[in-house]
Amino acid sequence: MARIAIGGFQHETNSFTPHRADFQHFAQHRDRPPLVRGEALLQALRGNTFATSGFLAAMRPGDEAVPLVWASGGAGGPVTDDAFERIVGELIGSLSRELPVDAVYLDLHGAMVNDTHDDAEAEILRRVRAVVGAMVPVVVSLDYHANISPEMVKLSDAMVAYRTYPHIDRPETGRRAAGLVNVLLQRGRPAGRALRSLPFLLPVDFQCTLVEPSRSVMNWEPSAHAGILNATYAAGFPPSDTHWCGPAVAVHAWTQEEADAAADEYLQFIRDRETAFHTRLWPTDEGVREALRLAQGATRPVLIADTQDNPGAGGSGDTTGLLHALLRHGARGAVVGFLCDPAAAAAATAAGVGAHVEIDLGARHGPAGVQPLHARFQVLACARGAFPLTGHVTGGAVADLGLMVLLRCEGVDIAVVSRNVQAYDPAPFDRLGVDWKACRVLVLKSSCHFRADFEPAAHAVLSVLSPGAYDPDPGHYPYRRLRPGVRLSPGRPGAEAG
Numbered sequence: 001m002a003r004i005a006i007g008g009f010q011h012e013t014n015s016f017t018p019h020r021a022d023f024q025h026f027a028q029h030r031d032r033p034p035l036v037r038g039e040a041l042l043q044a045l046r047g048n049t050f051a052t053s054g055f056l057a058a059m060r061p062g063d064e065a066v067p068l069v070w071a072s073g074g075a076g077g078p079v080t081d082d083a084f085e086r087i088v089g090e091l092i093g094s095l096s097r098e099l100p101v102d103a104v105y106l107d108l109h110g111a112m113v114n115d116t117h118d119d120a121e122a123e124i125l126r127r128v129r130a131v132v133g134a135m136v137p138v139v140v141s142l143d144y145h146a147n148i149s150p151e152m153v154k155l156s157d158a159m160v161a162y163r164t165y166p167h168i169d170r171p172e173t174g175r176r177a178a179g180l181v182n183v184l185l186q187r188g189r190p191a192g193r194a195l196r197s198l199p200f201l202l203p204v205d206f207q208c209t210l211v212e213p214s215r216s217v218m219n220w221e222p223s224a225h226a227g228i229l230n231a232t233y234a235a236g237f238p239p240s241d242t243h244w245c246g247p248a249v250a251v252h253a254w255t256q257e258e259a260d261a262a263a264d265e266y267l268q269f270i271r272d273r274e275t276a277f278h279t280r281l282w283p284t285d286e287g288v289r290e291a292l293r294l295a296q297g298a299t300r301p302v303l304i305a306d307t308q309d310n311p312g313a314g315g316s317g318d319t320t321g322l323l324h325a326l327l328r329h330g331a332r333g334a335v336v337g338f339l340c341d342p343a344a345a346a347a348a349t350a351a352g353v354g355a356h357v358e359i360d361l362g363a364r365h366g367p368a369g370v371q372p373l374h375a376r377f378q379v380l381a382c383a384r385g386a387f388p389l390t391g392h393v394t395g396g397a398v399a400d401l402g403l404m405v406l407l408r409c410e411g412v413d414i415a416v417v418s419r420n421v422q423a424y425d426p427a428p429f430d431r432l433g434v435d436w437k438a439c440r441v442l443v444l445k446s447s448c449h450f451r452a453d454f455e456p457a458a459h460a461v462l463s464v465l466s467p468g469a470y471d472p473d474p475g476h477y478p479y480r481r482l483r484p485g486v487r488l489s490p491g492r493p494g495a496e497a498g
């Protein structure tokens with residue numbers, strides 16, 4: 001029987017947004033469980049849809065799960081030192097108390113930046129390694145958007161990342177991690193490990209694994225399998241201003257030669273496809289006009305991805321550029337979700353269903369030039385409290401988005417929530433009684449995750465630009481820490497300074 005310590009700490013950091021992820025952010029229940037520890041960790045994550053859930057389900061009978069602490073903060077501005085030290089301090093403290101353990105499993109994201117540490121996951125791994133010593137296997141699972149560093153590869157013994165974007169394989173990723181822990185418990189730590197970073201950044205809009213070339217990249221396999229523990233690709237998260245930002249492959253193997261050979265082979269496979277990574281991004285008005293044109297005669301909605309306000313990439317969820325454009329173009333029958341505005345939700349809830357309210361909606365967090373929609377809205381529906389998500393990404397998890405309302409302005413319906421969430425799951429629409437499959441144009445604050453559940457019911461999909469905290473073009477970011485020479489987009493000239 002093996003004692004396996006289990007912990008998690010996840011954040012996807014956009015270095016270029018002014019907000020900070022503080023401790024309260026991790027402690028709050030939104031579309032994922034709040035910070036949990038000990039037995040509560042097992043209760044919250046068993047049977048759930050996170051990597052830890054899959055890990056727990058795949059553990060060998062008889063092995064003991066030793067729960068530490070688990071916290072997931074989604075995406076946003078850098079994590080405060082206070083939050084980082086409190087959560088990692090608790091992780092390390094409980095791990096120290098639980099020694100000896102036979103292995104450690106960490107459910108990480110891979111793109112966390114805090115005020116002090118650019119490469120926050122490497123810092124977590126350094127501290128974990130310092131506690132457990134040189135002999136105990138440490139296995140990590142990562143998000144597909146991880147920015148993998150050499151330290152992360154060096155300090156871990158096996159590494160898996162989600163193989164899908166939209167991320168519909170989180171539990172499966174945890175199950176693969178559990179399988180690797182079992183192998184390492186039998187054979188010990190592997191001698192070989194290799195990291196190969198691609199010489200270009202990949203905007204998240206170009207990373208979807210439902211389309212080429214990412215689909216082929218995920219299906220790649222090494223020509224020699226025998227000695228390979230894992231050959232892991234992560235597409236990276238460009239808004240993290242770190243030295244090792246960008247797509248990379250990480251290999252753990254029984255010998256260094258095998259690790260290097262597989263990593264080189266995988267790297268070349270991706271480099272050969274560099275210029276194939278591309279998605280058309282429409283200017284605001286052109287995109288809305290095109291959506292309305294496509295919607296004529298269509299029986300299913302035309303989807304607009306409001307990619308720049310994707311909360312999963314640091315968006316505030318309350319920009320109004322596309323909403324203003326829909327009204328400008330008379331897009332009656334359009335629906336927008338999910339716009340995060342607690343004050344508007346509270347005012348509309350107080351007024352009640354059927355009432356009309358004249359309020360400012362959205363645009364409370366910038367960026368400069370984004371204006372609230374000041375209008376008279378009809379309140380069509382109100383909801384509050386926890387409800388189950390139903391989609392492929394985190395279906396089965398319970399969300400609580402605070403007060404929710406459905407507002408109508410000039411024939412355009414807006415689903416308003418009080419806690420920021422990416423529009424990847426239809427459940428909040430269902431809860432507000434929105435028949436989204438019957439609308440003409442559906443604007444979703446998401447870059448790619450919406451595709452898992454919304455695209456199958458859509459007539460067409462357009463990614464449309466409209467100012468928000470996430471800029472899909474890394475060429476616009478004032479990077480300070482990026483390694484010199486990296487191409488800021490596939491096929492582009494490299495960055496001049498690091």
Ligand SMILES: [Zn+2]
Nearest residue numbers: 143144145167
């Ligand atoms: Zn991700």
